[in-house]
Amino acid sequence: MSELSISELRARTGVAASALRFYERKGLLHPARRAGGKRVYDEAAVEQIALIDLLKQAGFTLSEIAALVGPSGRSAPDWRAVVAAKLRELDDRVQRIQRAQQALRHALDSERDRLDDCPVHHRILRAHARALATAAQHAPL
Missing domain, CATH: 1.10.1660.10 (Multidrug-efflux Transporter Regulator; Chain: A; Domain 2)
Structure with missing residues (x-):
């Protein structure tokens, strides 16, 4: 070697x-x-x-x-549980990013001069506010 x-x-x-x-x-x-x-x-x-x-x-x-993973490159005995938890976290992050992308794409595609005048934009924001409230209710104290 x-x-x-x-x-x-x-x-x-x-x-x-x-x-x-x-x-x-x-x-x-x-x-x-x-x-x-x-x-x-x-x-x-x-x-x-x-x-x-x-x-x-x-x-x-x-x-x-x-x-x-230690300095030898050998994985810890509970590596599967740690990786599974991180994958769930990444999946959640991807979903949040996709929702943000959808909102931004709509904003760019909107024919309105101001987003404040767009009913779809307001629907997106209300849905996001509901998601925030739901997440806050389920968050650990």
Whole structure:
């Protein structure tokens, strides 16, 4: 298995060396060894960085990633429950984004000079207000 310096790992992943060192401090990444006082990573670090980036894109915080996957890249025993919860969160976010897109598309397509004069715009806002109220009723205190 080949070894990578921190600059080679940066080049292979596009992640800044400062971020790689930060990941080490957070317990997300561990160099295979030190050679001449410098970090040396094994080839698996490339996939570890890719996993960290994917999880960040999915909305996981670095602390959540550290709890889910250790510096060795091995997943935590309860990883399925954590991932399922995050997927539900992402699905909810996608639905909210799609509703916002629909409202914005309507606004752009409206023939009215002012949105204030558009009955469909007001219907969209009333529906959204109802959704906000429903969410507030079901939110934990």
